[in-house]
Amino acid sequence: MIEVRKLRKAYGGGALAQTVLHDVDLSVRSGEVLMLVGPSGSGKTTLLSILGCVLTPSGGSVQLAGHELMGVPEASLPMMRLRYIGFIFQSHNLLPSLSALDNVRLPLLLRGWSSGRATAESTELLESVGLRDKLVCLPSQLSGGQAQRVAIARALAGRPPIILADEPTAALDAHTGQGVMETLTRLAHEGGHTVVVVTHDNRIFKFGDRIVRIEDGRITEDTAHANA
Amino acid sequence: MSTTALQIEVAPVERTSPKKVVAQPIALVSPHSWATMARLGWSMLFHDRLKLAGTLVGVVFAVLLSNFQVGIYFSLLLRNTMFVERAGADLWITPPGTVALQGGDGTVPDSVVAVARAVPGVEWSAPLLMGAASVKLPEGGQKPVMLVGTELPALRGGPFNVVAGTPAALAMRDAVFFEGSRRELLGGLNLGSVREVNGHRAQAVGFTSGLLPFGPSYAFASFDTARELLHRSNHELSYAMVGLSPGADVRAVQERLRAQFPSQEVLTLAELKQRTIGQVLRESGIGKSIGSGVAMSVLCGFVIVALTMFSAVIDRVRQFGTLKALGATNLDLARLLLVQAITCAVIGVLLGETLVAWFLRAIREAEQPLTLPPWLMVATLAGMTVMCMLASSLALLRVRRVEPAMVFRG
Known part of the structure; x- marks a missing residue:
């Protein structure tokens, strides 16, 4: 599902160029849940941004669902994101003016779904994350864990093959974080989504099929989960 | 790269065999984009009522000032041509x-x-x-x-x-x-x-x-x-x-x-009216002063609306980043801002014209300090819509520069 070969990313140019990813190779199978771990500044968020088509690589090759990312015009990246990627952010990043239901509907409407179909799908997704009774609530009326579960539902809306999660439990207490990760991995496995989770939180490593450690822009460990 | 076995706790998650997920087809040009962006634009607009009030103040301010200026102008012209109009003559023989x-x-x-x-x-x-x-x-x-x-x-x-x-x-x-x-x-x-x-x-x-x-x-x-x-x-x-x-x-x-x-001169009603208006404009210089007054009021309204909309975008820059990360294009976001601008213009003009009408009723007297022809409301709406659309372009410039990658930075 995700094939990364000799990926390089540098900021700036010439003598001042700062390389943050050095010839990274990474494969993530379809339906796999991968934990991307490492210290701050190691390059994991940069890697996630490139996989999420919000940042362009400096070199190498990135294939998402068989589509090469290198050379894709910037104007086409929103379409790539719409089609292949679902995002879960550190702070849920729900739109505060929209209800939980409308937040989940939004990516579907951007994909061109009809309003009725988007509502049905979004309601089902919110049910699956246990928020059937919170459809009309604004994000400000939800707890941190509930808001993050809405964000999971939004990421899964439209069944994108790849889900990218950036520190999804960082803003949550341990118990809530566990609950959120349980929900995410359960739905990802049920739906067959490929999931990449960037995290510092070693309490949620157990939810991954694989754990990949990145340090100084290089992958230093790639560990398969015992039960994967 | 080394492959090392880490000591990790087994999660209580039932692992099923992965399904094959096929990317859902999406419309290249979303037929719902306008409606989606309009609804989103309205929800953002009405969610932050303080900002909305600020924007509306700009529009209402421009409507009031420009209507008063134009109303005074037409009132003066009307009062100076009133006699010619009411006399009922088709032609005038004058020195x-x-x-x-x-x-x-x-x-x-x-x-x-x-x-x-x-x-x-x-x-x-x-x-x-x-x-x-x-x-x-x-x-x-x-x-x-x-x-x-x-x-x-x-x-x-x-x-x-x-x-x-x-x-x-x-x-x-x-x-x-x-x-x-x-x-x-x-x-x-x-x-x-x-x-x-x-x-x-x-x-x-x-x-x-x-x-x-x-x-x-x-x-x-x-x-x-x-x-x-x-x-x-x-x-x-x-x-x-x-x-x-x-x-x-x-x-x-x-x-x-x-x-x-x-x-002698023989003038039609229209010619005499035209001369009268020309003489009033020349003698009083009112055309220039009213024109510059209207321009200043529109400019002030433009600045207020532009700054308020720009400030709203700055406040919501993370939301716009999220929208971009979710797949919204600059064109989608331009539509959102356009809908907001037009909405502010319509509400602002309605509020402004209501205040103007209330003012006119309050001062209804023989002096007729303001004369507002019905078409002026339509012209005001058109003018304020253009003003708000232009004012929103500053916000659009900022939105275009929002990087979706920002949503990954804490």
Whole structure:
């Protein structure tokens, strides 16, 4: 599902160029849940941004669902994101003016779904994350864990093959974080989504099929989960 | 890269064999984009009511100021052309070089009235005297009026808008109609009050309403009384008014009258109005001052709306980043801002026009300080919409520069 070969990313140019990813190779199978771990500044968020088509690589090759990312015009990246990627952010990043239901509907409407179909799908997704009774609530009326579960539902809306999660439990207490990760991995496995989770939180490593450690822009460990 | 076995706890998650997920097809150009962005734009707009209020203040401010400026402009023009409009003449025979009906441009011989009546296409012709006169006040001092003398019994040329007395009373010697809204200024005039006008006795026998040109208010008398009060000779008129027979061609009759009176000017109603407006604009410089006032009010509104919308984008930059990360394009976000701009314009114009209407009702009086033609509301809406759309372009420039990658930075 995700094939990364000799990926390089540098900021700036010439003598001042700062390389943050050095010839990274990474494969993530379809339906796999991968934990991307490492210290701050190691390059994991940069890697996630490139996989999420919000940042362009400096070199190498990135294939998402068989589509090469290198050379894709910037104007086409929103379409790539719409089609292949679902995002879960550190702070849920729900739109505060929209209800939980409308937040989940939004990516579907951007994909061109009809309003009725988007509502049905979004309601089902919110049910699956246990928020059937919170459809009309604004994000400000939800707890941190509930808001993050809405964000999971939004990421899964439209069944994108790849889900990218950036520190999804960082803003949550341990118990809530566990609950959120349980929900995410359960739905990802049920739906067959490929999931990449960037995290510092070693309490949620157990939810991954694989754990990949990145340090100084290089992958230093790639560990398969015992039960994967 | 080394592959190391880490000590990790097994999660209590049931692992099923992965399904094959196929990317859902999406429309290249979303047919719902406008509707989606409109709903999103409205929800953002109405969610932050303080910002919305700030934007609306800008639009309302621009609407109020521009409407007041334009209203004053039209009011002045209307008040200066009101007499020509109400007199009912199709053609005017005036002294050469006449730029407005002020009575001081010279005279025409009284014979033109009789001669004009014989010209084919002319149904009627009437003399008019007009000139400045001074009303002596009981407490001392004087006030100017523009005295109009009209021929009995037709009384073409006034008085109009009679609110007290009957025009037929002008047949009495020394009888004069004054402007009702100037009664206090003229020393507390009532029906029957006597004043000295240009050194002659004059008695108020009626009042008009709203006949207030840029200069002194109009007063009306019979032709003979006016001649006496204005010290005019028996054979001089200020102007001659001409009415056309039904179906007569105004241009053809105008040419015939010009041929008949080569030393006078023969003007159509439209030409005389145009000259009057031109003279008001030239003498008062009001066109420039009103125009710059309108421009300043629109500019102030533009700045307020632009800054408020820009500030709203700055406040929501993370939301716009999220939208971009979710797949919204710059075009989608431009639509969102456009919808917000148009919404602000429509609400702002409705609020502004309501305030203008309320103000007009509150000050409804003979002075008519504002004249707002119905089309001005449509023009205001169009102008404010354009203003808000242009103002939103500043916000759009900022939105275009929002990087979706920002959503991954904490």
